[in-house]
Amino acid sequence: MKMGNGSLPELPPELYEHIIAFLDDRRDLLRICLTNSILHDLAARYLYRRLRIQDFRRAVAACILLVKRPHIAAYVTQLEADFGEVPDWIVHQWPKPRIFLNTFAPAYCRIMFRAFGSMNQLEHLTFKNTSPLGRLPMTNLANCTFRVRSLTLPTSTFEHVILQSQPLIEDLEVLDGPSFSILALRRTAIPHLKRLAAFQIDAKYLIPGRPVVEFRRLDTLLEEHVPDCLNTLSQSTGPLKRVRLLMMKIDGLFFVRAAAAIPDIVDLVIHGMGNVEHTVSEELQTFEVVHAFRGFRSLKNIEIHSYYDGSAEYYFPPIHVLGRACSTLETFTIVDELRGNSDRSRLPAYQLHRELGKILQEGELEWIPRNGIVRTPPSVPGRQVTLVEWIG
Known part of the structure; x- marks a missing residue:
């Protein structure tokens, strides 16, 4: 050769x-x-295992190739198609690109779905910005013969008939907003669902009775909706191991409810929209919260993204208490998303005053028996991290 x-x-x-x-x-x-x-x-x-379609000019050529050579289409295992971007060559060559896009995209979509007939190895499918295509994706996806394991769809394309035709789905993400079609989904559909990213209104119908182990909520969790959200998560047969939430307010009562609803949680990530200084320095030290942390059977990592004031000496004592209460807890991370912002004055590097009078400066690492390791990493623009790793 x-x-x-x-x-x-x-x-x-x-x-x-x-x-x-x-x-x-x-x-x-x-x-x-x-x-x-x-x-x-x-x-x-x-x-051709991973095919990403964004540029319309190349996309048409790729789809025609897949139609003419079905053996190449059979190699595709991961497909990502974005139909919403208007290419520069359309903008400069057509006076009304949006009209052209709404005319051109459906024709291109029909060619692509013809190629779908030969994609018998397809496992991961992602659609984005499908509004120019109308109902074409819904009708075609429901009639496809392939069986994917990962599916990401915008709300405009999401239909219960698509999920009912895909029994092997393990990863599901519903973008843009809640889907009202999910109400008609059969309880026996997608029995192998493990990872879900969706709005709460969809999660209420997708999580109960299914082995979901990872959930990412896409809408903001208000304080009055916390019980309903945790009740939904408790109905997973997984059991649930990893949860990522966006919360308006993080308080001690949330951890009390979480310990009762999802005691087998391993990783908990919360993005808060309010100052967590009072929550961490005061509420996490209450008897109810400390007692609730004893109910977590597998909790290893807590990560809170928010903002707060003051130095680390205000936050380490309550974290130490939680570490003693929950024997499995390994890391407690607080990420200040606003620290370093030009609109706020930058606070000094974290300092922890030890009994011996030593000050833990930025970038240092010190072993503290049983209480764990306290690490203060170098400053990163826009972000600083407080991290405590517990010693078993």
């Missing part, structure tokens, strides 16, 4: 395939495809 001015040794195709499998750069895979016919067939399997 020739490659440039040299030659490749005569090796079994299986060995070449193992070598090509280690290449992640698409440019290297393309160069190999252009070498000779044998390497082209091997490299094409990896070149």
